[in-house]
Structure formats: C-alpha cells, structure tokens
Amino acid sequence: MSTERITRKQREHLQHRSEILQTAMDLFARDGFHNVTMQAIAEASEFSVGTLYNFFRNKDDLYRALLSENVAQFHSGLQNALDAPGSETEKLRNWLTAKIRLFRENIAFVRLYYSETMGASFNVKAGLNREMLAKYEDSLAQLERLFAGGIRRKVFKNLDTRYLALALDGISNTILFDHLEKFEDREIDADVMLSLLFETVLIK
Amino acid sequence: MSTERITRKQREHLQHRSEILQTAMDLFARDGFHNVTMQAIAEASEFSVGTLYNFFRNKDDLYRALLSENVAQFHSGLQNALDAPGSETEKLRNWLTAKIRLFRENIAFVRLYYSETMGASFNVKAGLNREMLAKYEDSLAQLERLFAGGIRRKVFKNLDTRYLALALDGISNTILFDHLEKFEDREIDADVMLSLLFETVLIK
DNA sequence: TAAAAATTTGAATATACGTTCAATAATTGA
DNA sequence: TCAATTATTGAACGTATATTCAAATTTTTA
Known part of the structure; x- marks a missing residue:
C-alpha cells in the first residue's frame, strides 16, 4: 500500500x-x-x-490495542492458510498447521483470548468483544464453505457444515491446550487432529 | 452418612x-x-x-467457595453419568447428556470456569486452579478408560484414548458454547455430537 | 415480658492503583 | 555550541472499593 x-x-x-x-x-x-x-x-x-x-490513553486502551492487534494477526494467519491453493483436505491441513503455529507462537495471547471470549469480560461494554466474536464467526464461516465445497465435490459426506466446523475447532482447541499446558515440546501433528474427524467425513 | x-x-x-x-x-x-x-x-x-x-472471610473467599462448590457439583454430575450401567456407547451418550444438562443449568458457572482455567486467573496463587485442573484430568481419565474398554471389547477402533477423550470434550464444548451463546432453546442432542466422532471410532 | 444472645446494618477507614503534570533529560537543527 | 523541541520521569493526587465494627435490630431464652 x-x-x-x-x-x-x-x-x-x-x-x-x-x-x-x-x-x-x-x-x-x-x-x-x-x-x-x-x-x-x-x-x-x-x-x-x-x-x-x-x-x-489509559490502561483500557492499552489492553484493547493489545487484544485487537493480536486478534487481527491471528485471524489473518488462519485466513492466509485457507487462501493457499489445494484440495479441501490440503486446505484443512494448512489451516490446522497454521493454527498450531499460532498457538505455539503466542500462547499468552491465546489464553487471554479464550478467557475474554468465553467468560466474564471487562470488555463487554466496549466493542472489542463484538469484534473478536465477528472474527471468530468469519473463521467458522470460511471453514463451513470449505466443507460445503468438499461435499459438493463428493469427497466429503453430506453432513451439517456448521457442526463440522465447530467440531474441527473444538478438537484442535482441546488438543492444543492439552499439549501447551504440559509444555510438551514434541511436535503436534495436524494429521492427528484431522484423523479424529476424517473417517466421519471422508467418503471412502 | x-x-x-x-x-x-x-x-x-x-x-x-x-x-x-x-x-x-x-x-x-x-x-x-x-x-x-x-x-x-x-x-x-x-x-x-x-x-x-x-x-x-473476604471477597476472595466468597469467590473461591463459589467456584469450588460448583466444580464439585459439575464433576460429580459427569461422574454419575458414567457410573450408570450400560455399554460403552450408552455411557458416552449418558455422559454427553449430563454435560448438556449441566451446561444449560448453569451457564454462568461454565463461563466462569472456562475463563478461569483457560486463561489468566486471579487464583493461580491459591490452590483452586490446581483443584479444578485435577478434576478435569480425572474426567478425562474416566473417558479414556471408557474408550479403552470399548477397544478391548472390539467395538471401538484401536485409537489413542487420550486424543479420543480430548476430541469428545472439545467437540461438545464448542457445540454447546455455540448453542448457548445464541440463546437457542431448541434441544441439543447428544447423538449429534457423538456422531461427529463415532464413524471414526466405531468398528462397522 | 424482659434480659441475653445472635444477627444485621452501613457509615467510616484504610489502601491500592490509575492518572496527571511540572520538572528533567535527551535529541535535533541552526 | 546552544536554543528549541521532543521524550521521559515519578512523586503527588483523587477515586474506588474491600474491610471493619459500634450501633441497631431481631430472635431466643428463662
């Protein structure tokens, strides 16, 4: 620009x-x-x-800047992964790989993000929560489109795309938190997570 | 007693x-x-x-009591569901049904719980987080044993039980939060969640 | 029924912390 | 080199709120 x-x-x-x-x-x-x-x-x-x-300007402003800028970075990191060319399966693997990397690189932010969005949040009043929620919804929507594409091309079974997107997000969240919580440094593989969902999804 | x-x-x-x-x-x-x-x-x-x-005694004490007692109730709710007799599949369905009910009944606590355990917590110093983490680990361990039983009886595929437990927990978390976030009152079905994992798990 | 005991009350206190701003220091340009 | 400009500093201020406790109220006991 x-x-x-x-x-x-x-x-x-x-x-x-x-x-x-x-x-x-x-x-x-x-x-x-x-x-x-x-x-x-x-x-x-x-x-x-x-x-x-x-x-x-003040402490709230600092906090808001911090969350807002990291959310943006996180979100675009995931987005880019989906924009790269490839089949639906490859894109899902890219997305997971990107998510793994983003979690590892900034676990502090990830913690903050989830505690702000899941629960009580001092930002309810400010528009920040709305902003974060919107980005999350956008992420889910992109995943849904991906699943829909796979279904259209008959590589995926015809399942509810919303649930598929939520399931993939949920599986990766718990596994990533489990790994990072334990300071395990051994590599986390995207395929492990994918495989937990894939036999449900793929048409053999 | x-x-x-x-x-x-x-x-x-x-x-x-x-x-x-x-x-x-x-x-x-x-x-x-x-x-x-x-x-x-x-x-x-x-x-x-x-x-x-x-x-x-003070505000911290009130907060601690509140979390601690609800964690205990939540935990025993899940535990009881697994203690009821039945096949592995039936037990998993019971567990999910109990989790759905517990989420619905006390969404305020659920929010608090996740924002405390995922992220920054004022309770890190106190032993409360350790207590909550221990109960979570216990829940996971019970699920793992259930999956292991299914595998032994050859109704489940021989997959990593840790990942299976985490996946089931993750899937149900995201779907439940999605539903409750939207104040959707239509019933959430345990089978929807189970089915997302089950074709991966069940031996046909 | 009235004294004693237990419970409730909320104004007063103490403290911690966000924010300000006059003073100081560092940098720039002529 | 030395004004002028810009950036940094941290003590001082004001406010919000957790906690206390003497007085008031309610309940129990005899």
Whole structure:
C-alpha cells in the first residue's frame, strides 16, 4: 500500500510500542487484567508510568490495542492458510498447521483470548468483544464453505457444515491446550487432529 | 452418612449462603471478578455488606467457595453419568447428556470456569486452579478408560484414548458454547455430537 | 415480658492503583 | 555550541472499593 518513508524516530516509536505491548501481554496472561498495575508494566518494559501514557490513553486502551492487534494477526494467519491453493483436505491441513503455529507462537495471547471470549469480560461494554466474536464467526464461516465445497465435490459426506466446523475447532482447541499446558515440546501433528474427524467425513 | 438433625437456623443459614453465592455467580459471570463490588453483591442478594462478611472471610473467599462448590457439583454430575450401567456407547451418550444438562443449568458457572482455567486467573496463587485442573484430568481419565474398554471389547477402533477423550470434550464444548451463546432453546442432542466422532471410532 | 444472645446494618477507614503534570533529560537543527 | 523541541520521569493526587465494627435490630431464652 503505502510506500511512505518512515523515519528512524517513528521506527523506534513503533518498536517501543510493541515492546510495551508484548511485555504487558505476558503479564496480563499470567495474572489477569486487574492484577497487573501500570507500575508493573512500566517496570517490566523498562519505561516509566508516564511514558506508557504517551503511547496509550489509559490502561483500557492499552489492553484493547493489545487484544485487537493480536486478534487481527491471528485471524489473518488462519485466513492466509485457507487462501493457499489445494484440495479441501490440503486446505484443512494448512489451516490446522497454521493454527498450531499460532498457538505455539503466542500462547499468552491465546489464553487471554479464550478467557475474554468465553467468560466474564471487562470488555463487554466496549466493542472489542463484538469484534473478536465477528472474527471468530468469519473463521467458522470460511471453514463451513470449505466443507460445503468438499461435499459438493463428493469427497466429503453430506453432513451439517456448521457442526463440522465447530467440531474441527473444538478438537484442535482441546488438543492444543492439552499439549501447551504440559509444555510438551514434541511436535503436534495436524494429521492427528484431522484423523479424529476424517473417517466421519471422508467418503471412502 | 450423617443423620444429625439440622435446626431451622442452620437450614436458613445455608439457604442464605447459597442465595448469596448464586447471586454473586450471576454477577461475576456477567462482569468479571474485579468489576463486581461487595456492595453490588450485597444489594443484589438483599443483604448488607457486613452480612456478607459473616458468611465469607473476604471477597476472595466468597469467590473461591463459589467456584469450588460448583466444580464439585459439575464433576460429580459427569461422574454419575458414567457410573450408570450400560455399554460403552450408552455411557458416552449418558455422559454427553449430563454435560448438556449441566451446561444449560448453569451457564454462568461454565463461563466462569472456562475463563478461569483457560486463561489468566486471579487464583493461580491459591490452590483452586490446581483443584479444578485435577478434576478435569480425572474426567478425562474416566473417558479414556471408557474408550479403552470399548477397544478391548472390539467395538471401538484401536485409537489413542487420550486424543479420543480430548476430541469428545472439545467437540461438545464448542457445540454447546455455540448453542448457548445464541440463546437457542431448541434441544441439543447428544447423538449429534457423538456422531461427529463415532464413524471414526466405531468398528462397522 | 424482659434480659441475653445472635444477627444485621452501613457509615467510616484504610489502601491500592490509575492518572496527571511540572520538572528533567535527551535529541535535533541552526 | 546552544536554543528549541521532543521524550521521559515519578512523586503527588483523587477515586474506588474491600474491610471493619459500634450501633441497631431481631430472635431466643428463662
């Protein structure tokens, strides 16, 4: 898009901003929004409290930015995986592989995301939850279209696409959480997850 | 066990206690721990702040009691379903039916539970998270034994029982959340969820 | 029925924390 | 080199809220 030149100043500013956000993310994921003070974020990111307020209007704003930007990144990571060419089966494998990678790369965000969306959320009032929910629905809709395509081409059985999308999402969630919870570093294979659903899905 | 007589006083005390807890649950599930004040719980439960402190040492203690007691109830609900006699398939259906009922009956608790266990939790310090995790592991272990039994009796394919348990849990979670999120009141059928996994599992 | 015991009340207290902003430091440009 | 501009600092302030406890109310006992 834009080919504007970015000054070193601006580059550094962005760098500092994202350092603050990443530091805050780790703290929030470990202790929860209300148990992390601006003081703590300042100390951990090696800035002063005042400086945080030059980057973000207030604590809510910081938190919102953090969630919003990571949701966007997560969502586009999944989207790209589905956009790559290939058969329905290959696309599903790509999608799962991308999801595995995204979970591993940013488990702190994943924790935050699920605790915000599943349950009580300080963001109900703000539009953030709506935004996150919309992206989730979009993801599901894309999966549904994929399954529908497979059904049309007669490689998948004619099952409810909504349930298929939910099932795939659910299977991958629990298995990924189980692995990451245990700090298991052995590779998680997309095919293991796919296989749990596939004999139900594939036409032999 | 105990056949001791319980006085009206004691009965009322327990009644009041559980009214407070249920009221608090709804508030916590809607707004999150830190956005619910003791004042708000007092008003909603029609007691004064001071009285809350006669029932619970402090706010943390109230919250802990609330989660702990509901986790226990949830857990034993699932356990009982598996203890009923029947084939592996029937037991799985019982388990799912019980889970559906428990979700519907106490969606507030379910929200709280998942946002506490998935993500950042104020309770990491206290032993509550450990307690909840232990009960979850126990549930999974029971499911695994069930699958293992089916495999031994040659009604199920010889698949990794851990993954099967996780998959069933994951499928039911996403589908249940999807339904309850949308306030859909049409019945959720255990068989729909089972069928998503079963063609993978059953030996034809 | 009245004293004693138990329970409830909510105003007062203490504290923790988000936010501000005047002072200081660092950077830039002439 | 030295103004001028920009960025950083953290002590001070105000507010929100968890907790306490003396007084008021209700219940029990004799």
